[in-house]
Amino acid sequence: MVRKYKHDDITSYALGATLVMELMSRRPNAVRNIYISPKSDVTAVTDLAERLGINVVESEKAFNILSPKGNCFVIAEFDKFASHISGDKHHVVLVNPSDSGNLGTIMRNVAAFEHYDLAVIRPSVDPFDPKTVRASMGAVFGINFEMFDSFDDYRNKFGEHAVVPFMLGGKPLSEYNFDGAKNYALVFGNEATGLDRDFFKYGAVEIEQSKNVDSLNLSVAASIGMYVAAHAADKIDKR
Amino acid sequence: MVRKYKHDDITSYALGATLVMELMSRRPNAVRNIYISPKSDVTAVTDLAERLGINVVESEKAFNILSPKGNCFVIAEFDKFASHISGDKHHVVLVNPSDSGNLGTIMRNVAAFEHYDLAVIRPSVDPFDPKTVRASMGAVFGINFEMFDSFDDYRNKFGEHAVVPFMLGGKPLSEYNFDGAKNYALVFGNEATGLDRDFFKYGAVEIEQSKNVDSLNLSVAASIGMYVAAHAADKIDKR
Numbered sequence A, B: 001m002v003r004k005y006k007h008d009d010i011t012s013y014a015l016g017a018t019l020v021m022e023l024m025s026r027r028p029n030a031v032r033n034i035y036i037s038p039k040s041d042v043t044a045v046t047d048l049a050e051r052l053g054i055n056v057v058e059s060e061k062a063f064n065i066l067s068p069k070g071n072c073f074v075i076a077e078f079d080k081f082a083s084h085i086s087g088d089k090h091h092v093v094l095v096n097p098s099d100s101g102n103l104g105t106i107m108r109n110v111a112a113f114e115h116y117d118l119a120v121i122r123p124s125v126d127p128f129d130p131k132t133v134r135a136s137m138g139a140v141f142g143i144n145f146e147m148f149d150s151f152d153d154y155r156n157k158f159g160e161h162a163v164v165p166f167m168l169g170g171k172p173l174s175e176y177n178f179d180g181a182k183n184y185a186l187v188f189g190n191e192a193t194g195l196d197r198d199f200f201k202y203g204a205v206e207i208e209q210s211k212n213v214d215s216l217n218l219s220v221a222a223s224i225g226m227y228v229a230a231h232a233a234d235k236i237d238k239r
Helices: A017-026 A043-052 A061-066 A100-112 A130-135 A151-157 A197-202 A218-232 B017-026 B043-052 B061-066 B100-112 B130-135 B151-157 B197-202 B218-232
Strands: A011-015 A031-036 A055-058 A074-079 A090-095 A116-121 A145-148 A162-172 A184-188 B011-015 B031-036 B055-058 B074-079 B090-095 B116-121 B145-148 B162-172 B184-188
Touching (some): A017 A074, A061 A074, A090 A100, A090 A151, A090 A218, A100 A130, A116 A151, A145 A151, A162 A197, A184 A218, A218 B218, B011 B130, B017 B031, B017 B043, B031 B043, B043 B055, B061 B074, B090 B151, B090 B218, B145 B151, B162 B218, B184 B218
Parallel strands (some): A031 A055, A090 A116, A116 A145, B090 B116, B116 B145, B162 B184
Antiparallel strands (some): A031 A074, B031 B074
């Protein structure tokens, strides 16, 4: 039965019709159950669930537990899954991200800039927390992402990527010469503490900004980095 | 006395020590009262308030009304103020923004990229809503921003700025030739509806992205636009 989400659970929840549809489209085999509120009219969801052979449960209780505010009428319970990144793409590497909103937003932006996969170095906020899932707007079900126990573990697997750490005190991003023939690993630190000074050895860059603010929000910094690197390296899809 | 915030009120509230300190530093004359919780130890705030001659009230009730979750120990009540933008800077123009989180985040990014002022076309989410104030991390007190009743009103005042609307179907942003001698107005539409097709007459640009996602979040799109335009026009502070 449904219960409040805990990090150690093997299943998590996607709340709301948009996320549930995205989940069923991208990861149909991960879906265990779909709960619909007796008040709801979610035939698009129930029709697709029926075609996919997914169990649909009408239950008020699930919503009391998972969505006490009452603005959600469909919930999917899904199995957490392993996802792997590819050596053929650029990588965004998040070292110890601590905010589910940032991680989810960055997942969404990785989906938007399709030349990237996402690596996450533990300890990290939970990528399957319903809050992350919501902030990703379902991108968690579509992108490639992989969790690593340390940056060294990541490097052992992907040693060929050119590492570009984003750090205050680095070279201005606009002066960095990205090379279209290389794959890059754009590395971003924790929201509060940034990256360890050791990362300077890779040749750090900084997004030029005023001294009026502490630093750019992590998801904003990551999107600017992704856009600029993909363009400078002339790899982005021009449609 | 303190009451729940309403859009028509002439005062609003800044919740938490960080925002209150930013408010006192940037807009000391706008502060009416500071409420501190009897449980709190906020001497940095009360010392500065005393130096500025600002009234400090110890009150449990203010927190019950404005911060029922109880994770905030200092609140400032401030007079809403008029702020004006300058013709000498680039402008970010938000047409009918509807989300306080987006508006606040864009305010924060305008503070980060110091070559911009912010114009907002009504109808708009309230720039003084405590949620906007919080999302701005206090930038609302430091940046120049101005509200206009229509885009025409904005153009009547700032007709010299080169208008660059961000629209799906526009020319790729990376191919747009920004001219360092010009001031630009980067125009972004409402989160759900975008800009009216009329704006194509100015020569629209599009941030190149995958078809996997509907569109970039407004605050992400605005930050990428601000960074790229300021750099392409070679106006950004290289420190």
